[in-house]
Amino acid sequence: MKRTVITEPAAGRDELDHREKDSLFRARAGKVIPSGMYGHMAVQKLPAGYPQFMERGEGCRLRDVDGREFIDFMCGWGPIVLGRRHQDVDRAVSEQLDRGDVLNGPAPVMVELAETLVEMVPHADWALLAKNGTDATTTCVSTARAATGRRKILLARGAYHGAAPWCSPSLGGVLPEDRAHLDFFEYNDLESAKAAAERAGDDLAGIIIAPVKQELGTRQEYATAEFARGLRQLADSAGAALILDDVRCGFRIDLQGSWAPLGVQPDMAAWSKAIANGHPLAAVTGSEWLREGAEAIFVTGSFWYSPVPMAAAMATLSVLRDSDALDRIRVAGESFISGLRTQAAAHGFDAEVSGPVQMPLLQFADDSDQALSSAFADEAVRRGVYLHPVHNWFLSAAHQEADIAQALEITDEAFAALGRKL
Amino acid sequence: MKRTVITEPAAGRDELDHREKDSLFRARAGKVIPSGMYGHMAVQKLPAGYPQFMERGEGCRLRDVDGREFIDFMCGWGPIVLGRRHQDVDRAVSEQLDRGDVLNGPAPVMVELAETLVEMVPHADWALLAKNGTDATTTCVSTARAATGRRKILLARGAYHGAAPWCSPSLGGVLPEDRAHLDFFEYNDLESAKAAAERAGDDLAGIIIAPVKQELGTRQEYATAEFARGLRQLADSAGAALILDDVRCGFRIDLQGSWAPLGVQPDMAAWSKAIANGHPLAAVTGSEWLREGAEAIFVTGSFWYSPVPMAAAMATLSVLRDSDALDRIRVAGESFISGLRTQAAAHGFDAEVSGPVQMPLLQFADDSDQALSSAFADEAVRRGVYLHPVHNWFLSAAHQEADIAQALEITDEAFAALGRKL
Numbered sequence: 001m002k003r004t005v006i007t008e009p010a011a012g013r014d015e016l017d018h019r020e021k022d023s024l025f026r027a028r029a030g031k032v033i034p035s036g037m038y039g040h041m042a043v044q045k046l047p048a049g050y051p052q053f054m055e056r057g058e059g060c061r062l063r064d065v066d067g068r069e070f071i072d073f074m075c076g077w078g079p080i081v082l083g084r085r086h087q088d089v090d091r092a093v094s095e096q097l098d099r100g101d102v103l104n105g106p107a108p109v110m111v112e113l114a115e116t117l118v119e120m121v122p123h124a125d126w127a128l129l130a131k132n133g134t135d136a137t138t139t140c141v142s143t144a145r146a147a148t149g150r151r152k153i154l155l156a157r158g159a160y161h162g163a164a165p166w167c168s169p170s171l172g173g174v175l176p177e178d179r180a181h182l183d184f185f186e187y188n189d190l191e192s193a194k195a196a197a198e199r200a201g202d203d204l205a206g207i208i209i210a211p212v213k214q215e216l217g218t219r220q221e222y223a224t225a226e227f228a229r230g231l232r233q234l235a236d237s238a239g240a241a242l243i244l245d246d247v248r249c250g251f252r253i254d255l256q257g258s259w260a261p262l263g264v265q266p267d268m269a270a271w272s273k274a275i276a277n278g279h280p281l282a283a284v285t286g287s288e289w290l291r292e293g294a295e296a297i298f299v300t301g302s303f304w305y306s307p308v309p310m311a312a313a314m315a316t317l318s319v320l321r322d323s324d325a326l327d328r329i330r331v332a333g334e335s336f337i338s339g340l341r342t343q344a345a346a347h348g349f350d351a352e353v354s355g356p357v358q359m360p361l362l363q364f365a366d367d368s369d370q371a372l373s374s375a376f377a378d379e380a381v382r383r384g385v386y387l388h389p390v391h392n393w394f395l396s397a398a399h400q401e402a403d404i405a406q407a408l409e410i411t412d413e414a415f416a417a418l419g420r421k422l
Numbered sequence: 423m424k425r426t427v428i429t430e431p432a433a434g435r436d437e438l439d440h441r442e443k444d445s446l447f448r449a450r451a452g453k454v455i456p457s458g459m460y461g462h463m464a465v466q467k468l469p470a471g472y473p474q475f476m477e478r479g480e481g482c483r484l485r486d487v488d489g490r491e492f493i494d495f496m497c498g499w500g501p502i503v504l505g506r507r508h509q510d511v512d513r514a515v516s517e518q519l520d521r522g523d524v525l526n527g528p529a530p531v532m533v534e535l536a537e538t539l540v541e542m543v544p545h546a547d548w549a550l551l552a553k554n555g556t557d558a559t560t561t562c563v564s565t566a567r568a569a570t571g572r573r574k575i576l577l578a579r580g581a582y583h584g585a586a587p588w589c590s591p592s593l594g595g596v597l598p599e600d601r602a603h604l605d606f607f608e609y610n611d612l613e614s615a616k617a618a619a620e621r622a623g624d625d626l627a628g629i630i631i632a633p634v635k636q637e638l639g640t641r642q643e644y645a646t647a648e649f650a651r652g653l654r655q656l657a658d659s660a661g662a663a664l665i666l667d668d669v670r671c672g673f674r675i676d677l678q679g680s681w682a683p684l685g686v687q688p689d690m691a692a693w694s695k696a697i698a699n700g701h702p703l704a705a706v707t708g709s710e711w712l713r714e715g716a717e718a719i720f721v722t723g724s725f726w727y728s729p730v731p732m733a734a735a736m737a738t739l740s741v742l743r744d745s746d747a748l749d750r751i752r753v754a755g756e757s758f759i760s761g762l763r764t765q766a767a768a769h770g771f772d773a774e775v776s777g778p779v780q781m782p783l784l785q786f787a788d789d790s791d792q793a794l795s796s797a798f799a800d801e802a803v804r805r806g807v808y809l810h811p812v813h814n815w816f817l818s819a820a821h822q823e824a825d826i827a828q829a830l831e832i833t834d835e836a837f838a839a840l841g842r843k844l
Contacts (some may be wrong), residue, residue: 025533032536032548034713039722041527053530057522065530076524079724084522097515100479100506102498104701104808105463108475108487111447114454126454131553131702132723142587142595151597163722164565164586170720173564174572177602247724273724278524280553280725281703291456298592300461300499300585301554303693380784386526419670 004172021065025053039163046389047378057084059398062386070386071407073336075394076247078359081274081329082319083398089277092315096308107307113314117285120255120317123265124285126293130304133247134162136282137208138268139299141166143268143286144241147293151181152200154193154207157214161208161245187213188221190230197234205232206241206268211249211258212356217370217390219363220355228264235267240292244269247282251275252329252358252394255320279312290408325397332399333357339408347415361392374422379414443487447475461585464497468811469800480504481820484808492808493829495758496590497816500670500781503696503751505820514737518730529729535736539707542677542739545687546707550716552726555669556584558692559630561721563588565690565708566628566663569715573603574622576615576629580637581669583630609635610643612652628663628690629653630812633671633680634778639792639812641785642777650686657689663712666691669704673697673818674751674780677742686834690812701734747819754821755779761830769837783814797843799837 029052030036036044036052043050051064060083062070075081082089096109114127130136141153161167165178183200185193187209197204209231213221228384235242244266249258251274257265268290272282280303319325337353337360344351349372350365364372370390377389385407387393451474452458458474459468465472473486482505484492504511518531536549551804563575583589587600603621607615609631619626632655635643649826656762666688671680673696679687690712694704702725708716712762741747759775759782766773771794772787792812799811807829809815 013513022529025530028537029533032533032540034548034550034716037528038550038717039720039726041722041727043527052527053533054525054527055521055529057525061520062526064527072526074526076526077724079524084524085520092518093519097512098507099477100484102490102501103476104477104484104494104496104498105465105476105486105595106459106612107477108443108447111454111475115450118454128454128456128460131725132557135554135724138586142497144595145597146595163720164560166587167777169717169719172718173566173568173715173721174719175567177599180599193477256635261761278725278728280728280731295460296592296594297596298461298585298590298594300463301556302499303700304461305463306700306702309702417701 010129018068019051021064022051022053025065031225047374047381049378049382059083059085060396060403061345066101068384070381070384071403071408071410072385073385073393073395075396076278078273078394079278079390080394080396081252082277082316082325083396084278084320086277088319089312089315092311093279093308098313099309101306102303103307106305107310109307109310109314112280113310116314116317117283121269121285122256122260123267123287125146125270125288126286126291126294128284128299129310130282130284130299131280131301132162133270133272133282133302134164134167135299136247136272137161137167137245138164139284139297140208140243140268140270141206141320142297142299143284143290143293144243147290148205148240148297150203150205152183152203152205153181154183154185154196154200154204156187156209157184158186159213160215161210187398188224188227190227193231193234197238204238204240206243207235208243208245210245214248214359214392219352220361220392222356223259225262225264227232228259228262232264241267243267246270247272249356249359251317251320252326253356255326275316276309276313277316279309281309281313328397329358329395329399332404333395335358335401335404336360336395336407339404340411343408343412343415347419349415349418355392358395359392372418376414376418379417380411383410383413385410385414440490441473441488444473444475447487454681467500469796469803471800471804481507482818482825485727490806491781492803492806493825495807495809495815495817495829497818498700499813500695500816502816502818503674503698503817504699504747506700506739508699508741510741511737515701515730518733523728524725525728525729528727529730529732531729532727533738535732537568538736538739539705542743543691543707544678545691545709546691547710548708548713548716550706550721551732552704552706552721553565553702553723554584555692555694556586556589556705557721557723558669558694558706559583559589559667559717560586561706562630562665562690563628564719564721565706565712565715566665568718569712570627570662572625572627573664574605574625574627575603576605576607576618576622576626578609578631578635579606581609581632581635583632584638603820609745610646610649612649615653615656619660626660626662628665629657630665630667633675636670636777636781636814641774642783642814644778645681645684647684647686650681650684654686663689665689668692670790671693671778671781673739673742674748675778677748697738698731698735701731703731703735721766737824751817751821753781754826755782755817757823757826758782758817758829761826762833765834765837769841771837771840777814780817781814794840798836798840801839802833805832805835807836810835
């Protein structure tokens with residue numbers, strides 16, 4: 001990408017170029033880490049303005065290793081829902097660390113957390129705790145198969161449900177057998193789901209679905225109520241499990257689950273990311289009829305019973321439940337989106353912001369190669385607003401009015417710079 | 423099991439019976455957690471003396487929710503290698519928590535940790551970090567397949583390599599396809615491995631093996647040097663990857679990997695458990711020829727880049743490398759084992775302690791139903807020594823001479839009680 005000459009005094013060229021340490025760490029990483037970095041936090045394919053290595057974070061602010069400061073609209077790709085270094089979560093973590101973490105059995109907080117989830121989530125009669133979102137989605141699939149004695153799992157084409165061989169978006173190292181008995185439908189196309197269910201016939205174990213269509217580089221789409229209700233009916237009539245993959249959206253939109261506003265409850269849900277405001281935890285919640293299935297499978301992990309992340313989750317869920325945090329996230333998102341839309345129009349761009357206001361994505365018309373969204377994100381991140389060109393963003397309860405206002409000043413400059421560049 | 427009447431004054435009946443809180447939490451867990459508890463920390467199948475819920479831990483001492491104190495010989499099932507609340511690890515964790523955890527990219531400590539692993543482990547040219555041991559073993563298998571373009575993975579029958587559908591010891595919710603292209607040999611039986619390699623032919627991607635045969639309820643066996651060298655040759659002649667699953671033994675026996683004493687280096691190794699003294703982290707290390715394979719797969723997780731557990735790992739590995747911690751673990755293990763052998767003989771039991779001294783297991787002759795090992799473990803845990811009837815135990819650097827001496831006083835009472843019971 002052609003290098004932009006920056007003219008705004010607020011962010012002079014020197015500041016934008018200061019990245020010696022990041023380059024140094026990238027060089028070192030290139031020797032000892034596959035591809036220099038792997039997975040969703042690798043920035044090789046992002047515009048050049050992105051730092052790879054971060055130094056610290058607090059509230060909705062981040063600093064990279066070169067001291068560049070950012071207003072953060074990725075929230076660690078979702079886990080940070082209350083803001084970093086939230087005092088209630090920090091206190092819970094510190095107190096539990098004092099008592100010890102990996103004991104020889106779970107601590108009482110595991111029971112309290114399972115009870116909290118069962119109380120909070122309408123479909124939940126039980127909860128199982130794990131580490132990765134992928135642990136949770138995989139456990140849901142295994143539970144559905146164990147409970148029904150059937151094999152077929154239906155999922156939306158292109159949907160992300162984790163990074164194990166059965167669901168990874170890459171086929172590297174994956175065998176066809178890893179994906180046996182999966183069948184696909186199109187998101188928000190009930191007819192295609194019905195056709196897939198018919199193909200599965202009496203071998204249909206479950207349907208796994210994300211509450212929102214959030215694929216890289218594509219317009220985000222809420223599930224329609226008709227689609228959600230239709231999947232619910234399909235699962236019911238087949239005696240199969242409807243599994244909501246709420247790993248990404250969970251605890252950010254509605255504490256009852258991200259399809260609660262649509263009036264649709266799944267039989268099982270996979271949770272992770274925001275559940276403990278950044279501490280490593282995942283959960284599965286399930287309905288009574290799936291309890292035996294969950295009891296028939298063997299899943300575990302060395303750190304799955306660690307009480308520290310559970311204590312963090314109890315603190316996080318308490319704040320989410322007992323404060324206006326979710327409202328504030330929504331309001332911050334609305335304010336940011338509204339500002340972006342106005343700016344885009346003012347600078348003459350045909351841009352659209354899609355998705356839940358708590359996790360929006362800005363895209364440009366006629367931008368199928370994502371050149372514009374990449375250039376805009378690059379201009380923004382170089383000036384101190386950390387958002388993403390193709391993946392949905394995340395707002396947190398730490399995004400205050402002043403943060404949004406400051407971020408919008410920067411995005412206005414980013415739009416202006418983009419305009420000069422074209 | 424018949425309830426033993428305890429007569430020793432050091433641990434009167436009242437103390438042994440005090441478990442109201444554990445019962446209460448079990449009853450609550452029974453409502454909201456599958457099976458009341460799941461996975462390796464579920465105690466339903468253990469003798470009645472085992473607490474399910476733990477309150478705190480420090481050094482090699484644990485306390486359950488009813489205030490019963492234990493000298494711990496499970497170390498959280500492996501993760502605790504320096505002892506709980508180790509000050510160097512705690513300090514590193516606290517400092518990193520202050521800087522923030524789930525940032526929008528890794529922190530420099532990720533590079534430093536990968537460099538440390540590459541420097542420490544002879545076969546390692548690169549390292550990839552994850553959360554669960556299962557993440558690491560699964561990544562090794564995917565990498566071997568991606569690097570070789572082949573499918574077959576050989577493993578020892580009965581060996582534990584994690585809890586994903588491809589390797590879980592249970593078949594609940596697992597499909598035959600999840601285990602396609604696995605083939606089995608017998609541990610320490612090179613001929614059976616050769617036969618499996620022949621069956622795989624030119625489709626052999628890798629051989630995954632634990633450094634020690636450590637199956638539940640069976641005598642532990644070190645790999646023989648002949649077997650380890652034989653697998654190395656098998657992999658070499660087939661152009662396949664030799665994968666050492668060092669999740670359980672790693673960082674407790676030899677920092678170069680648990681087959682370093684045998685003079686055998688794998689092509690890849692899976693690590694977790696003790697790597698960060700209890701903080702959630704896993705790693706894969708690999709040789710140069712597998713780097714492209716590791717770069718061809720997509721693996722990730724929301725918390726895989728979190729710097730806090732990496733800072734804990736740096737502190738843990740520093741202590742292990744720069745102090746006599748591993749020697750102390752070995753000495754503590756030898757002392758404990760030696761005492762147990764003497765006590766067993768003195769009480770007239772035909773008992774054997776097998777396995778690495780750092781992770782021993784005591785078993786009785788003619789005890790195929792494990793009634794004796796269960797009864798002994800029950801007597802021990804009721805008196806305050808937390809060990810396991812069928813799973814190997816773990817020693818840590820926090821086990822001092824006085825702890826071992828006190829534990830042996832208790833096990834002597836446990837042997838005596840067992841003798842009276844028979």
